[in-house]
Amino acid sequence: MPESHLTKELQPLMAQLDLKRDNDKQAEAPVQKAQPKCLQRAKARFLKGVSYFSGDMAVFAKWMEKQFFLLQLLDWVLRGAAQVMFVNNPLSGLIIFAGLILQNYWWALNGFVGTLFATISALILRQNRGAIAAGLYGYNGILVGLLMAVFSNAGNWYWWLLLPNIFMSMMCPVVSSALASINSRWDLPVFTLPFNILVCLHMVATGHYNHHFPQVLIQPRTEFPNITWEEIDLAKLFMSVPVGIGQVYGCDNPWTGGIFIVSLFISSPITCAHAVLGSTIGMLSGLALAAPFGAIYFGLWGYNCVLACIAIGGMFYALTWQVHLLAITCGFFCAYLGSAIANIMSAFGLPACTWPFCLSALTFLLITTETNKIFKLPLAKVNYPEKNLCFYWKMKKQEKQEKLEEERKKKEEQQKASEEEMILNEKEELRLNLSAMEEGNITQILTAPEAESEQRDTGGERITEDPTDETNANCV
């Protein structure tokens, strides 16, 4: 799809963005209506400006293709950082890195190293260049790097950690490619499964009692948690929403979570809304299932639901009201699953990672239904939610048109058929009259009517043929 076409497509979508942002401008609305031309032009210019850095920044990506390789690589790494949230946008990636630095320098460094080496490994393994450029080989790398640093018990700036970090990051494209071979049979994405597999692999291979790479100690619960509803802290509960979004990258700083929300909003408001919704659902589920308040405040109930809600709510399904409800259901299911997986994994000293999100989202993407309101996009057509909606609407329009076209054709055919019938009937009558006339004059064609009754369909031709035959005969 040419870029110029793409930016045009973006503009109607950005109108929505415009409305949300410029709420304060609404007061001037009546005045604006008075000067429509000038304003429309300004709005168009503004939307065009927005389209340059929102969505998937396709114009920028095209411009990047002609740049220096290291600059390209940086673009891919930034896109990889944002792809954790399904966002294909280098600006969002940059803001996310800012959030990570705010949280912890060492973690941010590990995340960067992970993304970098995952992308390089994908290049070495000759994976699809388009997928690499979209950051699809980097997002597992950043999570592997980050979470290996987060769960390391050796403290910050333990430089040896970079060795397994680089090895595991470089294994990401291998595992991604292998899982894609399996999941593609059902047209499913691999999500963060490679990250889950590789981080769990590293943690359980070394464990808490390892001299080189010790992990933090995680143990299963063996007594009732101390929960008294009077002790609940509403401020912390409210804060748990951005913290839950931050926990996607293993960050517990609410400001970092807030920065992530901004980075999502830049690329796709729908994604952003579902992220906040998901985190809220996770928090509510935690309360419903009597989770210790500490875990809820820490965002552990939120991050999987955030990802699940984004994935179902507009990313892999076209967003309709039915799909929105499905996304909410998936969020609750994911929270339930999150608690279950966390309890199981703790038996091996492992965190839940994003297994709950992967499993619940895959389950909800595998559903088949007889309604056409729940439309799963073909994996090759998945983009950001707004563009997916465009694709869906276009498809629906086309379908409608095709239906109308078909109906029109049917009607035409019916008309034609009736007309043809009429013509045939007329011809028949004419022919009968003719033959009656001929019968009266000549007696040599007495056998003709019988032949004609057998050849009714080609009867029209016979009328013209007969005379010529006769003339020929006469000529000879």
Place this chain on the structure above:
Amino acid sequence: MPESHLTKELQPLMAQLDLKRDNDKQAEAPVQKAQPKCLQRAKARFLKGVSYFSGDMAVFAKWMEKQFFLLQLLDWVLRGAAQVMFVNNPLSGLIIFAGLILQNYWWALNGFVGTLFATISALILRQNRGAIAAGLYGYNGILVGLLMAVFSNAGNWYWWLLLPNIFMSMMCPVVSSALASINSRWDLPVFTLPFNILVCLHMVATGHYNHHFPQVLIQPRTEFPNITWEEIDLAKLFMSVPVGIGQVYGCDNPWTGGIFIVSLFISSPITCAHAVLGSTIGMLSGLALAAPFGAIYFGLWGYNCVLACIAIGGMFYALTWQVHLLAITCGFFCAYLGSAIANIMSAFGLPACTWPFCLSALTFLLITTETNKIFKLPLAKVNYPEKNLCFYWKMKKQEKQEKLEEERKKKEEQQKASEEEMILNEKEELRLNLSAMEEGNITQILTAPEAESEQRDTGGERITEDPTDETNANCV
């Protein structure tokens, strides 16, 4: 398939049923033979009566289609309750609910709620109406409802339990649909996998130490069980067979198990026989693997084997002697697997559920072999064992007929070929005679025999051609 045809098909099968039931009538057999006409009519009438409530009660299902919606829903719920044992029969479902009520009111209520909401959820999700009407979306629901009540540590009539019960029941069609997307690639059913997944999910998500929904405490074995063969109680061992069948629904009351056996017998005697066989196999396996007697008496070694034996023995394979042996092998394998899975799951405080059945039956359904005595029915053609057999026999007959037809055709072709050869030979002879005669008269065709030896196949045509050529030449 029209209903009238169906009931006709059932009659030869029901003869078997007839024989088993009316053993006491056998004494009158000689008398019966004396009055064959009257008796045949009575028998036919009896069989027709039986066909109305045995098998899948297809006549009733057809009648139901025109009834009030709530009545239909009740039919689907009852069929769902029986589908746990692969029985598509509302009467069996009703009897099973009677058995459950005999066991425990609260459990029965939870089971009913589970089936109801699973069916409703399937309707909301717009799943296939035929599958819903056959109860295929309800059987996971009843198990989820029942087992959540059975394993709850909060005691009976803890009304809050209905909340997760309803949520999990409503997730059943989601998980069923997702699993079906995967399993359908190998033409496999989903069995009770959704139930296994959802109940384990609920139990491990909450666990024993939960304020809202505590589960019973299950722990792995860490010492030798106290087994002395003198202490074995043969009566209890014998009772473990019906108890094992009852444990399919989590019931330990032998009377409930007995009622379940009756409900199976109504629908399909083959299913019933394999259920009893399976439970016996499980009990024997328990003894062989030195299980604590308590677990065997409690039916924990039986229920998986019951289901596995039913599934393999006639339900998804057409019942032959080879398949019967396969079902027995599957039973033993399932018992082994049951012990293994119970030990693994206990590490997480979980029961084995019906994982062993699902995994062993799926394994045995995935086998490929070069013998045609083990015939796996296409999933769309699976019905109850007796009807499956009918399908298999019909198919075999057709194959035989086709073979005979082919052989007949081959023979005919051979005959034709030999006849043609004879005709050709005759023609050849005639031609030779002709040419000999011509040789005597004319000398200008001296080179012809050489050309003929090269063109033997088209020799017949040459005979007619040559003279015309000559005549043409003569004409010129």
Place this chain on the structure above:
Amino acid sequence: MPESHLTKELQPLMAQLDLKRDNDKQAEAPVQKAQPKCLQRAKARFLKGVSYFSGDMAVFAKWMEKQFFLLQLLDWVLRGAAQVMFVNNPLSGLIIFAGLILQNYWWALNGFVGTLFATISALILRQNRGAIAAGLYGYNGILVGLLMAVFSNAGNWYWWLLLPNIFMSMMCPVVSSALASINSRWDLPVFTLPFNILVCLHMVATGHYNHHFPQVLIQPRTEFPNITWEEIDLAKLFMSVPVGIGQVYGCDNPWTGGIFIVSLFISSPITCAHAVLGSTIGMLSGLALAAPFGAIYFGLWGYNCVLACIAIGGMFYALTWQVHLLAITCGFFCAYLGSAIANIMSAFGLPACTWPFCLSALTFLLITTETNKIFKLPLAKVNYPEKNLCFYWKMKKQEKQEKLEEERKKKEEQQKASEEEMILNEKEELRLNLSAMEEGNITQILTAPEAESEQRDTGGERITEDPTDETNANCV
């Protein structure tokens, strides 16, 4: 493929074998060159001799087909024993059994019983005869038999153990067949997955605290291992390489490992080299991940890497430098995975078996890449590495030839096209001259040039047509 063709193919490969073996003969090399004819003949004879017992011994297999059934069965059992290492060679199998006897009589007996009954079970289940004859149904059996004896806590010569041994061995083809149904969708082998599943099943079903079949006690690590780098024993570390190869069959005797190396070398030197390489990689990984020295000396870090290196390095991929590097990467990944799986399995009292090998090799076989240097052989074409290489080279040659052919054809077509154009041009000129001449003489064809300009392509025909038309007209 006819045998004579096969043995011819083997000879160039065996040259390599020859060079390696007969290093001491190199001194005579200059003399050899002086008498080339005589030596070549001797060499050819030697290679032919080698080809009889190296590779897959196809000549022997063909000869076997006409022998007594029990002798055939023995051949299949021996091939099954060697197939654990992907070697389809009865001589290697015999040597491996010798190694097992050297290790432990009882284990060897159990291994033999396992292979035998697995093969018999495959015959009963009517599995593919070719696969049975290649030992593909036996190798899981030998591992099941051996490892059940190795991990039994009942001591040697506990004859009851043969019962579960026979049952589990006979289940091997069932599980193999079922897994093959799944894996074949991705053209993947089942590796030793049936063995892993069945041995784990037996061990966890009985466990350490079982009266009939107690297992050795395996527990997870709960404290730091005592590792001081001064204590490292280099001799033992060096010995761990053959011990690692021996551990594929559960043997810790370095001599047994050495015998296994010989048996590999007989069939395929590439396999042998990768086995040693794999064991070394495993040992290094153990040191890197701070494993207790005892486990490394015992070969527990080696055996999975041995199998993974063999599988990737030439067996299922055609051996190129890129694939060789991939095999090394897979080895390291496998070691990591081995540690992880061992830690997880120990929570259930289970050993790691060969799960790490299976999972890592399957992952690396599922990779898709855009380079043609990493060529995965179709499963039906997999043989031993040397023959795989032959297949790969042949295919490449064919591709090259096809390319050349295509290019040649293209060139020819271009030549033809240009020639045709030339002819057309010449004709056109001729025609123009002709028409000019005709114009001068006759005036009746004045309209022709216009028609010609429209029909340039068929102009050549017109030239010949026109005169004939004219002549005809003239004739008439």
